[in-house]
Amino acid sequence: MLKQRVITALVLLAILLPALFYPSFVPFAVVTLVMMAAGAWEWGRLNGLGHGASLVLGALCLALCSLSWAAGWLQLALPWLWTLGGAAWVLGGAWLLRVGVDGWPRVPRALRIVGGVLALWLAWLAVAQARVAGINFLLSVLTLVWAADIFAYFAGRAFGLRFTKGKLAPSISPGKSWEGVWGGMAGVLALALAWVWADAHWQTAVPSLYTHLARRGWWLLLIGALFMAAMSVVGDLVESLIKRSAGVKDSSGLLPGHGGVLDRIDALLPTLPLAMMLSHYS
Numbered sequence: 001m002l003k004q005r006v007i008t009a010l011v012l013l014a015i016l017l018p019a020l021f022y023p024s025f026v027p028f029a030v031v032t033l034v035m036m037a038a039g040a041w042e043w044g045r046l047n048g049l050g051h052g053a054s055l056v057l058g059a060l061c062l063a064l065c066s067l068s069w070a071a072g073w074l075q076l077a078l079p080w081l082w083t084l085g086g087a088a089w090v091l092g093g094a095w096l097l098r099v100g101v102d103g104w105p106r107v108p109r110a111l112r113i114v115g116g117v118l119a120l121w122l123a124w125l126a127v128a129q130a131r132v133a134g135i136n137f138l139l140s141v142l143t144l145v146w147a148a149d150i151f152a153y154f155a156g157r158a159f160g161l162r163f164t165k166g167k168l169a170p171s172i173s174p175g176k177s178w179e180g181v182w183g184g185m186a187g188v189l190a191l192a193l194a195w196v197w198a199d200a201h202w203q204t205a206v207p208s209l210y211t212h213l214a215r216r217g218w219w220l221l222l223i224g225a226l227f228m229a230a231m232s233v234v235g236d237l238v239e240s241l242i243k244r245s246a247g248v249k250d251s252s253g254l255l256p257g258h259g260g261v262l263d264r265i266d267a268l269l270p271t272l273p274l275a276m277m278l279s280h281y282s
Contacts, residue, residue, distance in 0.1 A: 003257075004256040004257030005256075005257030005258060006257075007256070007257070008255050008256050008257050008258055009257075009258070012255070015031060016028075016031060019031045020131070020135065020138075021135065025074075025128065025131045025132050028128070028131045029069065029074070029128040029131065032124055032127050032128065033062065033065050033066070033069075033124055033128075034062075035261050035265070036061055036062075036065060036120045036121070036123065036124040036261075037058040037059070037061050037062040037065075038058065038252075038254060038260075038261045039061075039120050039251075039260075039261040039262050039265065040054075040057045040058040040060070040061035040062075040116070040117055040120050041054045041055060041057060041058035041252075042054075042251040042252045042254070042260045042261060042262050043057065043113070043116040043117065043120070043251075043262065044056075044057040044058070044113065045251075045252065046242055046243065046246045046248070046251060046262075047109055047112050047113055047116070047246075048109065048246075049113070057113065057117065060117060061117050061120055061121060064117070064121045065121055065124045065125070068121070068125055069128070073125060073129075074125070074128050074129055074132050075132065077280060078125075078129075078276075079277065079280040079281065081122070081125075081273075082126070082273050082274070082276045082277035082280060083277055085122045085126075085273040085274075085277075086270075086273055086274045086277045089119075089231065089234070089235075089269075089270040089273070089274065090231070092115075093231070093234040093235070093237075093238055093270065094234075096238055096241060097169065097172070097234065097237055097238070097241070100171055100172065100241065101171055101172060101241055101244045101245050102245075104241060104242060104245040105245060119269050120269070122272075122273050123265070123268060123269045123272045123273065125273075126272035126273045126275065126276045127268070127272050129276060130272070130275065130276065133206060133279075134205070134206025135206070136199070136204050136206045136207070136208050137206055137207065137208055137209060137212075137279070139208075140195055140208035140209045140210055141209050141271065141272060141275040142268070143191060144188055144191065144192075144209070144225070144228055144229070144232070144271065144275075145232045145267045145268055145271055147184070147187045147188050147190075147191045148184035148185070148187060148188050148229045148232045148233070148267070149184065149232070149236075149267065150187065151183045151184045151186060151187025151188070152176075152180040152181060152183050152184030152187075152233075153180065154183065155179055155180050155182065155183020155184065155186070155187075156175075156176065156177045156179055156180030156183065158179075158183075159177075159179040159183070160177035160179050160180060161177055161179070162179060163178075163179060164177065164178045164179065166178075168180070168181060168233075168237075169237055169240075171244075172237050172240050172241045172244060173236070173237055173240040176233075176237075181230075181233055184229055184232075184233070185225075185226050185229045185230070188225050188226070188228065188229040189222070189225050189226070191210075192210040192213075192221055192225040193210075195208045195210045195211070196208070196210045196211050196214045196221070199211040209224075209275050209278065209279055210225065212278070212279045213225070213278060224278050227274075228271050228274060228275065228278075231270045231271055231274055232267035232268075232270070232271050233267070234270055235266045235267040235268065235269045235270040235271065236266050236267045238266070239251070239262055239263070239266035239269075240266075250263055251263050
């Protein structure tokens with residue numbers, strides 16, 4: 001299993017890193033577009049569609065993203081879209097976590113399928129726009145999610161259930177603790193402060209998300225970083241809830257040793273559009 005994970009990670013890095021650092025945003029937009037289409041295929045399977053219907057769903061997601069690209073949306077400021085998408089994630093995520101695993105099947109399947117494709121489309125549009133804005137901005141958003149996950153893991157291992165009596169969401173993801181969430185938030189705050197200092201020290205041409213927030217006040221940086229860290233947890237828990245309802249461990253086997261595409265991007269689905277929203281209003 002470890003060997004598979006390492007090999008898959010190296011292959012993904014060999015594809016993503018050249019696309020990310022290529023002078024044009026086009027290769028990165030294409031690679032992430034394919035990933036979102038694969039995620040839509042997985043979404044269909046998680047919601048009871050057959051292989052053929054899931055392939056059609058992936059094609060529809062691909063077409064929706066491509067039409068947005070052709071319409072010039074990657075270069076447009078879309079604060080209304082990010083606000084609507086962000087509100088949908090906050091309210092919808094809170095509701096889903098409240099109703100739990102048993103509540104998911106009660107949502108009409110058509111609504112589930114449409115909502116999932118729209119979430120993937122919105123995330124692709126956000127990550128592509130972030131790459132258009134600049135690599136520094138995009139990396140600041142991506143590493144926020146990675147830092148939240150890494151610090152949560154180690155804090156949970158070291159302090160899990162030491163200060164609280166209950167787990168974070170035992171019926172959804174039994175391995176997560178509140179101590180892990182707090183550790184993840186602390187890691188994100190440390191990352192944010194370090195990145196703001198680095199932007200100022202090296203006078204970066206394209207500011208990071210954190211510098212965008214800090215320019216309006218350190219209070220906004222604090223709130224924004226904690227909010228984004230919390231929403232990355234929401235994205236992770238929502239996907240875990242859906243997989244548990246479907247009775248599967250991974251969203252697919254597309255990435256040997258890592259599960260599926262949705263397993264890798266679940267925390268990014270809410271944070272990417274929310275990052276674009278915060279950058280437009282800061």
